[in-house]
Amino acid sequence: MNKKDLYVYPAIFDDSENEKNTFTVTFPDIPGVFTEGKGLAKAMAMARECLELALFNEDDVDERYPASDINQIKNENPGKLVNYVLADMLEAKRIVKPAWVKKNTRIPGVLAAKGEQAGINFSQLLIEALEDKLGKSDY
Secondary structure, three states, X not given: OOOOOEEEEEEEEEOOOOOOOEXXXXXXXXXXXXXXXXXXXXXXXHHHHHHHHHHOOOOOHHHHOOOOOHHHHHHHOOOOEEEEEEEEHHHHHHHOOOOOOOOOXXXXXXXXXXXXXXXXXXXXXXXXXXHHHHOOOOX
């Protein structure tokens, strides 16, 4: 797994098919990733968030999505604004909240009673046991 803290990709900001000053933002190097924003500042903020979310759970980002030369993208998109967008993965990790799920399980009553008497947090114990078995996760 090759994870970095920062990635930069060229993005195309295009308002030619929208209401004036409403930009559609696409990333030529990352298929299916797009967003929009009313006004350039909002479009740039949305582009960053979109890029961070698109890359959040990806491994080997540089190998899977090599960044194109921005001048080539500009030449292919005359009349459109082409700019770099930064993805700060540490910031994304701080903001993204992992989903927690409730898992009901059955254990012998004697073990449950002994665990409660010992003040054991059963949820924490299950997390620790799964981490031991599966390896610690970044969540």
